[in-house]
Amino acid sequence: MSHKRIPKRKAAIAVGGVAALGAAAFLIPMANASQDNASGATAAAPKTLKATGASDLAAQLQQLLGQAFAGSYYDSGKQQLVVNVVNGDSNVIVQAQKAGAVVRQVANSSKALETAARTLKAKATIPGTAWAVDPKTNKVVVTADSTVTGSKWDTLQSTVQGLGSDKATLKKTSGSFKTFVSGGDAIFSQVQNGEVRCSLGFNVTASDGSPAFLTAGHCGVAAKDWSDTEGGQPIATVDQAQFPGNGDFSLVKYDDATTQAPSEVNTGNGQTVAINQAEDATVGTTVFRMGSTTGLHDGQVTGLDATVNFQSETDPNGVDTVNGLIQTNVCAEAGDSGGSLFTQDGGAVGLTSGGSGDCTSGGETFFQPVTTALQATGATLGDGGAAGAGASADPSATAADPSASAADPSASAADPSASAADQAGGDQIGGAADPSATAGDQTGTGDQSGANDQSGANDQSGTAADQNTSGHHKNR
Template sequence: MSHKRMPKRKAAIAVGGVAALGAAALLLPNANASQDKDQASGTTGTAKTLKATQASNLAAQLQKALGGAFAGSYFDSGKQQLVVNVVSGDNNVIQQAKKAGAVVRQVKNSTSDLKAAAGTLKAKATIPGTSWAVDPRTDKVLVTADSTVTGAKWNRLQSTVQSLGSGMATLKKSAGSFKTFVAGGDAIFAQTQQGGVRCSLGFNVTASDGSPAFLTAGHCGVAAKDWSDSQNGQPIATVDQAKFPGNDFSLVKYNDKTTQTSSTVNAGNGQTVQITQAADATVGETVFRMGSTTGLHNGQVTGLDATVNFASETVPGGTDTVNGLIQTNVCAEAGDSGGSLFTQDGSAVGLTSGGSGDCTNGGETFFQPVTAALQATGATLGNGGNGGNAGNGAGDQSGSAAPSASAGDQSGAADPSASAGDQSGAGGDQIGGSADPSASASDQSGSGSDQSGAGSANDGSSLTSTR
């Protein structure tokens, strides 16, 4: 696939640089307080209509206030309401949450129960091709096995899930296979002894020492140290920090400290979304991913603190485990490797780490939280904020309005696939995508062939999962 060459020292200024079909702008009503029926208890309570950011902040407040009674929360995008799980039957606890504006749902499994279940899975079922994440909507741990988990491995995983007890976890199969994607925006290139590699830029940031820099996937930073904005070009940036496995992020500093950057995402048709802050994800909210293969697609966050066990491409039979990821149902394909995950209101949420599936049949895609990467590296993003909203703060895009549409106020619940999901070619943000996510230069699929995707094995097909 072709790529747009960007001027030196202006590389990756905008996240995404490929011309694309713009997503339709769906301007949805602003949030207002309203009365709604509490689905869990059957009583009428003052359930506030909220934007995703507001719901995230409220969830954080209630988590502190409710203590051990708090068992997770999620954003009901259909009603724009925060649903809070509680395990205590204490009426005072329930009333406290209701008065704050949340819908209260009494559940069986506590947060500690679910974390213990995840701990058991880690100890007994760390198998390549598996993942698990807490799903507050079902009050269970969602365990996923890809197509490579068969025979004795499947039996081991299944028996481990069953040992957790009834109502504690759900096990499902994924048609694809989990492979690391590449995080980013505009294409960036590097040369190794094994040949050329290609990744993508995530978000521009300012390093703790004031230097201009950008975030990308950790497996890119481990694969190569020096990066260029053009294939076979001179390096313009050098890896400062790289973490993979365990986490999946890199901080890469521009060599020219006068490099001018801006925090924007290309939404196609010449439209951009200004990135103003980093935000934590909220289960149930709508998020957007940009990609040069499939364009602009959106979907929902389906789980938090996900653990993914990738088959190691550097250690035969080994496992590269990444923790703390955001799980989504946003699709991705080869060449979409690494797209920036962001919200309609301009919040940077994630860097693509890996997943399975495609944009015809769907699948799972996992993202490294931007907030964690910023905290670990000491970098700042956008207006200088390097933390997310307390709680699970996500962007305010609970609806599916196209990110290009001045979107801070789009709080509707339209089907995310209806607005921008099918905007082919929209994003440029995944232009790259061939560096072997498993982090070793030897894994950069392809032996030095053109990583730009023009018929080479390095167009992302070896890193992303296809059906």
């Protein structure tokens, strides 16, 4: 089958396609006061930082402080980085203060919290659970979804109690943890049971210099060849895919080496936001997620190095555990997987993986860090200099008029008022909403296009891309 050539237009409409602004806050430019502190002062005043600057400073201080470093978070109200230290060494504190951070002494070291997480993995790897380090509380926060009941809840509760209330806390969340699929600019693949829909995250350049993009790993495991139109000819092929295990990411190479793959986010109305760097997430930072099902939504990073235990689709009694994710309170729904998580300054932060809840009731969501995906695949963020066609967008004006958005969430078949489990059976990969339905959704086990196939996940009769395929179109 010949591949579709697209040398005269941008592949997959750049990066994450925007839908309506919905309830998301406007992308308000953050003040950027001078970050040049008067050197020589022993008790330097904390620097006023943008989110990108806070992320960079956190990385520097982690190296500088060594074992004394116990995490950090961004105080968005004061625009300051708060750094946790675990000893009273005045020299350590002064170094961090001189660098521009607010220093806070805490009881638990990073090593102690990592040990707690290992205990959870050994004793409480239960479908529907997740945990992540919260530097604001200096604890591991453990979350259980609605499927964790009975003896499973008892096991989880006793394990958390055994860690001590000073190291871990336990909370319940509505809905069930599952991978969200689709969002941003939709990409499609034909599989045995119909058509799979995912979304493009960020355009990149592969290690061999060819144009490519990143998306969710469970998408790359589900299918190998991808198109940018429903039922269209393939334009890209999966090169690498990781899911489950140490991440949820795929590198997908465009079949046409001349494809223009600009490093930008499509915000609609011919405007784009340039994606100029990959950056690590910082707890407390405001982030924005693009999705074709639910549009543009914002929230904060709430945890790092999160572990999520999805119900396995290939084994009704198994668990698909994914490590190293970013935890946020940005809402998402079925149809948003693989899409871009970014900052207002053009920083690529994550790829939508999964979570619980919806954009009516909220919930927890998890993202694959872009920095980790780039390192693992050998790709680099950007298009190697390819120019974008859209006008540069003023982030403060992004999608200011919801009625002008290309995709109206109110038209989505994924009714926000419905629970995630109600959307076409809720049989997303890892979804615990309907375990009995997952076994029949596998299209194969011997090759990449069939392994862990989520082709039965979240059949939606329509989204922003007008998916009227009832029972044959699979949103990942």
